[in-house]
Amino acid sequence: MLKGKQSWIFNNRPVIAATGVTGGPFEANGRLSSDFDVLFDDLWMAEDSYEKAHRHLLEVAANTAFEKEGVTADDVQFMIAGDLINQITPTSIAARQLKVPYLGIFGACSTSMEGLALASFFVNYGGGNYILTGATSHNAAVEKQFRYPTEYGGQKPPTAQWTVTGSGVALVKANEGKDSGKPVTTSATIGKVIDLGLTDPFNMGGAMSPAAADTILAHFKDLEIDPSYYDLIVTGDLGKIGHETTFGLLEKEGLPIKREQFKDCGMLIYHEDQPAQSGGSGAGCSATVLYGHLLNEMKKRVYKRILVVATGALLSPLTVQQNETIPCIAHAVSIEMNE
Amino acid sequence: MGNKKPESKEVEQYKQFEKNFETKRPVFKNCLKAFLVGGFICMIGQAITYFYIYFFSFTEQTAGNPTVATMVFISMLLTGFGVYDRLGQFAGAGSAVPVTGFGNAVISAAIEHRTEGFVLGVGGNLFKLAGSVVLFGVFSAFVVALIKTILIKLGAI
Numbered sequence: 106m107l108k109g110k111q112s113w114i115f116n117n118r119p120v121i122a123a124t125g126v127t128g129g130p131f132e133a134n135g136r137l138s139s140d141f142d143v144l145f146d147d148l149w150m151a152e153d154s155y156e157k158a159h160r161h162l163l164e165v166a167a168n169t170a171f172e173k174e175g176v177t178a179d180d181v182q183f184m185i186a187g188d189l190i191n192q193i194t195p196t197s198i199a200a201r202q203l204k205v206p207y208l209g210i211f212g213a214c215s216t217s218m219e220g221l222a223l224a225s226f227f228v229n230y231g232g233g234n235y236i237l238t239g240a241t242s243h244n245a246a247v248e249k250q251f252r253y254p255t256e257y258g259g260q261k262p263p264t265a266q267w268t269v270t271g272s273g274v275a276l277v278k279a280n281e282g283k284d285s286g287k288p289v290t291t292s293a294t295i296g297k298v299i300d301l302g303l304t305d306p307f308n309m310g311g312a313m314s315p316a317a318a319d320t321i322l323a324h325f326k327d328l329e330i331d332p333s334y335y336d337l338i339v340t341g342d343l344g345k346i347g348h349e350t351t352f353g354l355l356e357k358e359g360l361p362i363k364r365e366q367f368k369d370c371g372m373l374i375y376h377e378d379q380p381a382q383s384g385g386s387g388a389g390c391s392a393t394v395l396y397g398h399l400l401n402e403m404k405k406r407v408y409k410r411i412l413v414v415a416t417g418a419l420l421s422p423l424t425v426q427q428n429e430t431i432p433c434i435a436h437a438v439s440i441e442m443n444e
Numbered sequence: 445m446g447n448k449k450p451e452s453k454e455v456e457q458y459k460q461f462e463k464n465f466e467t468k469r470p471v472f473k474n475c476l477k478a479f480l481v482g483g484f485i486c487m488i489g490q491a492i493t494y495f496y497i498y499f500f501s502f503t504e505q506t507a508g509n510p511t512v513a514t515m516v517f518i519s520m521l522l523t524g525f526g527v528y529d530r531l532g533q534f535a536g537a538g539s540a541v542p543v544t545g546f547g548n549a550v551i552s553a554a555i556e557h558r559t560e561g562f563v564l565g566v567g568g569n570l571f572k573l574a575g576s577v578v579l580f581g582v583f584s585a586f587v588v589a590l591i592k593t594i595l596i597k598l599g600a601i
Contacts, residue, residue, distance in 0.1 A: 154559035254556035256523050257573065258532020258539050258548045260474070263467035302455035303462065311462045349465040380533065383467070 109327025111295050118289040118443065119228040122235070122278035124396035125169030127162045129244065129270030132393070135375045140397035141271070142169045148245050148270065159188065159243035160195035162389075164202055166272040167237060174235075174276050181205050182233035185223050186274070187216040188241045189388050190250060195241060205237060213417030214342050215296070216240040217273065217392035218436040221413075222293035224277040225438065231279070239274030239396070242387030251306070251422055264308035266344045266371060267381035273392030280443075288403050289443045292328060296320035296435040298419065306418075306425050310347025310371075310383055313416040316433035317343060318354035320414055324437045325360065332362040335439070336408040339399065341391035341415035342371035344383030370394035391415040395440075403442050410441045478538035481531070485542045489515055512543050519544035523551040549573040 108114045126142050128135075133144040143165050150158040163186070171177060184205040186196045193209050200207035212219040220238035227233050245255050247268045253259050280289060299319050303312040317340050325331060332338060343351055348369040355362050370391045371384035395413050402408055414437040420429070451459075492514050496507040522528040528548045531539045539545055550570055557569040571578060595601050 156559075249556055253573065254552035256526060256529050256548070256552035256555055258523075258528045258545065258552075260533055260536035260540075262469050301458040301462075302451060303459070308466065311466060314462065315458060346465050346467060350462050353461070353465060 108292070109323075109329075111297070111323055112292055112327035113222070113226055113229075113295075114292045114328075115225050115229040115290055117229045118280045118291060118441075119225045120278045120280050120284045120443065121288045121290065121396075121400065121440070122276045122284070123170045123174035124273065124275045124400060125166035125171075125173070125239075126274075126393050126397035127166045127169070127272045128389075128393060129162075131244065131267070131379070132269065132271055132374065134379065137374055137394065137398045140401050141393065142166070142397070148243075155243055155246040155249065156190065156195055159190065159241060159246045160199045160202075162243060162270070162272040163188075163196060163199040163239065163241045163274070166239060166241070166274045167199070167203055170237065170274050170276045174278075176235060176276070178203050178205050181235040181237050181276070183208060183224075183227065184237040185210060185220045185227075186237070186239045186241070187211050187220065187388065189213060189247050195243075195246070203237075212415075212434060212436065213419050214240075214242075214386060214388050214390060215415040215417030215434050215436050216388045217341070217395065218293075218413055218415035218438045219295075221275065221277070221290065221438045222295065222436055224275075225290040225293060228277050228279050234279050236277045237274055238277060239272060240388040240392040241272035242268055242270065242389035244268045244270040244387070247387055261382055262307050263382055264305070264311065264344075264346050265382040266309060266342065266384050266386035267375065267379075268387035269342075269374060269385045269390040269393060271389035271393040273389060273394075273396035275396050285443055286404070287443050288400055288440050290438055291441050292324075292439040294320055294324040294327060294437040296323070296437070298432045298434050300430050300432040302430045304425075304428065304430050306420060306431070308346065309386060309418045309431070310342075310344035311350055312431040313343055313418055313433040313435065314347045314350040314354060316435040317347070317351045317414055317416045318358070320435040320437050321351075321355060321412075322358055322360060324412065324414075324439075332360060332366065335410045335412045336366065337399075337411040338362065338367050339395075339411060339413055340367075340369045340371075341413075341417070341435070342384065342386035343369050343416055344371045344386065346383050347416075348372060348384075370399075373398065400440075403440070406442070408442075410439065412437055412439050474536050477534060478536045478541075481535035481538035482541060483538075485515075485539065485544055489542070515542070515544050516547035519547035520551045523548050524555065528552075546574055546577060549577075
């Protein structure tokens with residue numbers, strides 16, 4: 106149901122029935138390693154290219170989610186997923202393997218919440234009993250496309266971020282009233298593309314902040330609630346700089362948000378001493394942290410209601426070289442524990 | 445490209461606002477690290493030059509070529525073993541400016557695109573980063589040589 110200008114309320118409360126989370130070696134050394142289902146100790150993952158390893162991450166994550174829920178790919182009606190590689194081929198090829206009817210989406214690093222919002226919307230209106238959604242990124246495959254070769258000795262500035270190797274998927278299921286103790290999605294806000302003129306691809310956090318702030322403000326305005334409704338408001342991959350900037354923007358707009366309820370997936374995933382500069386990023390960042398760590402915390406009742414705001418920088422290597430500014434977007438999904 | 449529109453007030457204001465939150469590059473510390481690491485790399489190069497002069501029949505003028513080849517070979521090994529990019533993050537320009545940085549740019553591109561095959565992958569991308577160094581290096585050498593030749597012909601030198 107449309108609420109306000111750009112938000113949906115999911116009255117039937119679709120259930121996040123099961124999740125699958127995979128990660129690479131850098132994530133295994135990270136802060137949240139115990140929240141991953143499968144961790145690979147090698148970036149190649151026994152494949153012969155990073156792009157194939159990328160799709161392997163997604164296949165393993167999807168199969169883990171199926172196993173946990175005790176279903177097969179045949180029981181799943183649709184798959185709504187994406188990644189950062191040209192023409193989202195790793196996800197499409199994984200969908201070929203899984204043989205699930207497939208909608209490929211691209212929202213850069215906001216893909217995770219774009220997918221969850223759409224999957225929840227479909228399920229809410231009876232569009233499917235099970236919908237698989239998720240997002241994936243692979244450090245080496247993504248860096249190859251967007252930046253220099255991985256072994257090139259260029260110095261990254263402190264504003265740069267580290268692309269997460271990992272895949273997070275969720276099986277969104279129709280709520281039949283017998284899923285207490287599982288997280289449900291209750292509303293979503295779809296963001297606008299916002300561009301405030303930043304051009305530095307090594308400072309995506311700063312570029313994405315206005316989009317994050319805009320979506321958060323729109324969410325509270327549309328739903329006519331205030332931040333105290335949530336135990337946690339978590340952004341996707343703003344990193345340290347973007348996190349501070351966004352908090353500053355929200356304060357400037359007069360939103361009564363508290364510092365301790367505002368976190369960022371990119372800052373949660375790695376240890377301080379890992380060379381991730383400003384924090385983690387990539388489509389897999391918010392997906393792995395949400396579907397792994399945050400939902401585990403919700404099951405432990407650390408959080409009852411959270412708002413996940415995944416942010417994406419919609420640039421390409423071509424637009425960067427042609428001196429285009431960076432268009433950014435953010436989508437928010439509200440997740441609550443079903444008691 | 446080139447035809448920059450004047451920035452709107454909103455953009456201007458946000459850029460100012462965002463600047464407050466950015467972690468600044470530690471310029472002085474970076475310069476110092478670049479100086480020390482760059483100097484150290486050049487010192488190794490100097491040692492290799494002396495090695496070729498004393499143990500082989502090279503002169504100070506001719507020892508340059510085998511020295512460069514050796515340095516590039518070392519940087520190739522370090523790149524292959526995944527060490528050079530870490531050195532680069534620490535040293536910045538210190539490991540990028542010496543010839544080893546050039547070697548690293550070539551080899552890293554070759555490794556990166558190996559999965560796309562030898563011809564279109566390695567061959568097509570080998571000079572992806574280093575290509576413009578080669579192009580503009582050769583071109584500026586040509587311009588300088590041209591100017592010198594003209595000056596000599598005119599009898600100025």
